[in-house]
Amino acid sequence: LYQFYRAVFKACILSRGRLIVAENLPERLEKNEVENKNNIAAAAAWYGPKEDVQIIATLRAGILITLRNYGLRTLMRIREYTKVSHAAFRRELKPRMLNYDDAWYLQCIFTAKPYEGQGLMSALVREGFRYALKCSPSGIVPPVVLESSSDKSRPRYQHLGFEV
Numbered sequence: 088l089y090q091f092y093r094a095v096f097k098a099c100i101l102s103r104g105r106l107i108v109a110e111n112l113p114e115r116l117e118k119n120e121v122e123n124k125n126n127i128a129a130a131a132a133w134y135g136p137k138e139d140v141q142i143i144a145t146l147r148a149g150i151l152i153t154l155r156n157y158g159l160r161t162l163m164r165i166r167e168y169t170k171v172s173h174a175a176f177r178r179e180l181k182p183r184m185l186n187y188d189d190a191w192y193l194q195c196i197f198t199a200k201p202y203e204g205q206g207l208m209s210a211l212v213r214e215g216f217r218y219a220l221k222c223s224p225s226g227i228v229p230p231v232v233l234e235s236s237s238d239k240s241r242p243r244y245q246h247l248g249f250e251v
Contacts, residue, residue: 090156094148095195099132101144104194107131107214109207129207131196133215135222136189136229168236176232185230191219193233212247 099106109129134140154162177187193215198207216228223229233249235241241251 090149091153092197094145094150094153096130096132097148098140098145099194101147102138102141104138105133105218107133107211109211111202127199128202129198129211131211131215132194134192134194136191172234180230190230190232193231208243209247
């Protein structure tokens with residue numbers, strides 16, 4: 088799973104998306120572990136309007152390693168799920184007179200187990216909203232979409248103001 092998330096977040100950077108990271112710097116400094124590479128407490132991958140994951144960026148990000156670990160069938164299921172979910176975004180935004188091409192997309196967000204319940208996910212989402220508003224030419228909060236595929240995640244997203 089580490090390789091998959093690494094590829095997702097690296098592809099976000101390479102596709103010129105916005106990666107927001109929360110790291111556990113105070114604890115690292117306290118333990119004198121500044122060089123430790125396992126210090127990410129939470130991260131979120133955002134794409135602005137009309138931005139998307141680029142295939143070449145995904146390949147450069149190491150998705151082929153994920154392909155080797157999970158198999159082609161799994162990656163094809165992810166691809167199909169993405170197509171279906173993006174069609175649902177369009178369908179849900181249309182009656183609200185909102186355009187999918189104006190929407191920000193929260194592709195992936197996670198909090199490492201030791202940091203769950205400390206408000207990091209909320210902080211990353213709020214920062215994403217702030218940035219989306221800052222970039223909005225109209226000065227109003229643009230639509231933000233995300234995939235909520237698990238029963239565990241839905242209440243978390245609802246708590247942050249998302250409709251499920």
